[in-house]
Amino acid sequence: MSLTDLTIAAARDALRAHEFTARELTEAHLAAIDALNPRLNAFITVTGERALAQADTADAALVRGEFAPLTGIPLAIKDLFCTEGVRTTAGSRILGPFVPPYESTVSANLLRDGAIFLGKANMDEFAMGSSNMTSAYGPVTNPWQRRQDTTAALVPGGSSGGSASAVSARLAMGATGTDTGGSIRQPASFCGIVGMKPTYGRCSRWGVVAFASSLDHPGPFARTVQDCAILLGSMAGHDPKDSTSADIPVPDYAAACARSVKGMRIGVPREYRVDGMQGEIESLWQQGLTWLRDAGAEVVDVSLPHTKYALPAYYIVAPAEASSNLARYDGVRFGLRENGKDLRDLYERTRAAGFGAEVRRRILIGTYVLSAGYYDAYYIRAQKVRALILRDFTEAFAHVDALVAPTAPSAAFAQGENMDDPVQMYLNDVFTGPADLAGVPAISVPAGLDANGLPLGLQVIGKPFDEETLFAVAAALERAAEFDALPQIRAGG
Amino acid sequence: MSYAIEGSTGAWEVVVGLEVHAQVISKAKLFSGAATDFGAPPNTQVSFVDAAFPGMLPVINRECVTQAVRTGLGLNAHIHMVSRFDRKNYFYADLPAGYQISQYQHPIVGEGKVEIELADGSTRDIGITRLHLEQDAGKSLHDQHPTKSYIDLNRAGVALMEIVSEPDIRSPEEAGAYLRKLRSILRYLGTCDGNMEEGSMRADVNVSVRKHGEPYRTRCEVKNVNSIRFVTQAIEAEAKRQVEVWEAGGAVEQETRLFEHARGITRSMRSKEDAHDYRYFPEPDLLPLVLDETWVAELKSRLPELPDAKKRRFMRDYRLTAYDAGVLVAEQATADYYETVAKGHDAKIAANWVTGDLFAALNRAGRTIADSPVSATSLGKLLDLIADSTISGRIAKEVFEAMVETGDDPASIVAAKGLRQVTDTGAIDAAVSQVLAANADKVAEYKAGRDKLFGFFVGQVMKAMAGKGNPALVNDTLRRALTDTN
């Protein structure tokens, strides 16, 4: 087995047993990136020199017998996380050559625990998208191809498309992402890997370029549930620099993966069954429930009556917050500047040149729904619907420990599809959006393939701060699914 | 008679509301750990949060919350146990994030009131609508370059308390009295230094006019007036302008204006856009601010005695007039100084010395009571010397001047200059006899009825005694000598 096929857990053990060096592990991944990134475009910036220097430091520690939870493990960092001394773009032109003078808390935590950073992963611009087609640095390609048509480049999902593609293609062992409407789980499903959105406030947002403050959730990607748990263990934790950060201790998530699901009550939300859903997804869903029953869980029907209103509510709240968060990109203190005849002209031209079409659409929608006369009708109403969505979850969780549902309404589609009407693209988040609005944790696990040979994920949604139950259920699904299919475009493939 | 603008169609009442922005005294900013000192080199007191860099987040400073609550308590206002921050969105060069974190719907302090005193001795209550916390903006310098403006963000993020009055003010004088009182309260509490010249206290003045009994008409806002004098001038200028507009048959348009103090007029601001659609929404990077009842009660119990209460106490315990008491309590330092002086002395005499001789000396020397060359204790000792007749009141003034100059204590000055009052009756008798003997003709005139000459004799005796005669004894002795039928 090639070094790039290892799980984080296995690589860790091997490094500690001195079976190979951190440098060798990093070099293998850098070579993979070299070979495949031109095709996949998963990375915007590759930090090869830095990674090797970090690997050498890791090796020195390993030689001394010192190891932190992630010593020597090479990761991709979504380009939404500010990395000190390393260019950060948020997938946009408007940040220009911006090099952050600070490290985001989440990536700092990973560095603290010994991780190696291979580079900054490509993404939809400002995390707005479900296909990684809106990046100013070009689209990302899904390492998976349709069985009968390997010419069509498929989308990896979004907005964390680069992170998902990199992990899936074995260019990195794990990656960070952010999930605001589904941007970790949906690409995880499209790329056949595990992706988790923890509870809101579980991971700090300090140093993460803000899209929608009350909806942004930093979280991990990996190829196994246990690897995700290992990453989350490092990423999570209270941060006094983030006022919305939860002051709750971080439990041993990796250990939770081994917990039995016997006696657990699993809820099946009936409203997640939508018209026109791919048949294989419905069957896979049923299959997942059977696996859990076989493992001793009880499966129960539940209702989350306001589910279908989650996306429209999301497309009011998220753009509203984004319109305000993105006001700071004005050409004055950092990033792109287009000169203008006066200050107002400078702002207008800089922002027109720097923002892509999707970002501009959302800023305009957001500005509109907050504007005088519309605030109550749109924004307030959407936040009330959001309260009802949370209430739906809270009431369901009074009777069940977790919910199981599909992650996405389809498998990966081709680049260029779903681009005619913005709303078509938005509907990709129909199953993921509700958990973002409610702030409850959710994880996607690859569970099967569709008729085209493309991966389909199953989603587990849990109670606030009960990621441990999620890992237990997800691990049970993973064990039962025995998903061992591999993408066509991968390191060593 | 109440203030009015006399127009061609009659008398117009002026309706004024003041929005005061008061910089909070704290070491660090409202939502960041950068310093708040005035006058630092540009952009040296700026954190990445203040400069609105990507991914930066606000964390609230407890001291700023405390100061806002204490101010609310000092304004007799209702404290809201739960309040919330909102974003006020607009684009301007000195607003890095493109929004200001403020409080819109749920401010930390609600309704209160402030009592003001006018020159004629009357008092009025001016209502406070609310007080909220918000971030200050940075500073733009427009005069450093012909085609460019320079931005300094040192001030961006400093905590401000916005104190909004009800539109209860009816004259420039009332506005001045309100601002003075407000500043006094803030300084007593130590929550703001009230320094309008340095910009730590600024006023936006809302002015409208109407005929008596009418409902309110359209108002205009005159922004960022930075002295009390300019506020009173701006009110008059703007009110007159509005009266002219109405009387010419036009309608006053709601707009934001600036006061040009050199020309004594207000003019429309060009850069602030027409419709201010601030798109307020709750700040998603912060949670609701929840206060603890016990904590607020404790703050209340530890408030210093405020000007109104102190004034009432001075009037009651020291039997001072409202005017004298008012002058003494305007600044806490003055009030404290006075009380030290008054201890063990006649309160009225002490008041006269402080508000008269001391204030005059401080003015001449360009000093404040905080760095007074004469300490309260020293002044008290001077009063001792008068009270026990060591010196007369008149001599005391000479001693005081010397105290101001040298900083020496009064007793040493009296000794050094030999100013001790003479109460030795023998010496006085001798001086009196000497003067009467040398002025026999005038004695005869006096006895013949020219009573006015008594003052002449007093003067002569004092001159003979180098001013050191105890005036009462001199008077007595002279009188006896002059009525002796000899």
Next chain:
Amino acid sequence: MSLEPATIRRIATLARIHVEDTELATLAAELNSILGWIEQLNEVNVDGVEPLTGAQQMALKMREDVVTDGGYPDKVLANAPERAADFFVVPKVVE
């Protein structure tokens, strides 16, 4: 709620993003499609429901009044597109 071009211009001005005349029609179509889809929220009965502003309603933590930040003007200005000594520079603003 259908947006007129004039409204889109006004919003674009509020958002300080220049929009070319040639872009208005497409933009209007896209925005109206989104807003039309959002209209379904009006079906929901929200009587008596308090708006949710953040999922976890914890208490706002406060920090101590200590100077812990600032004092690095070079870092603050390092990414500035235009600077003059220790100032950010913009086209002159007339008040």
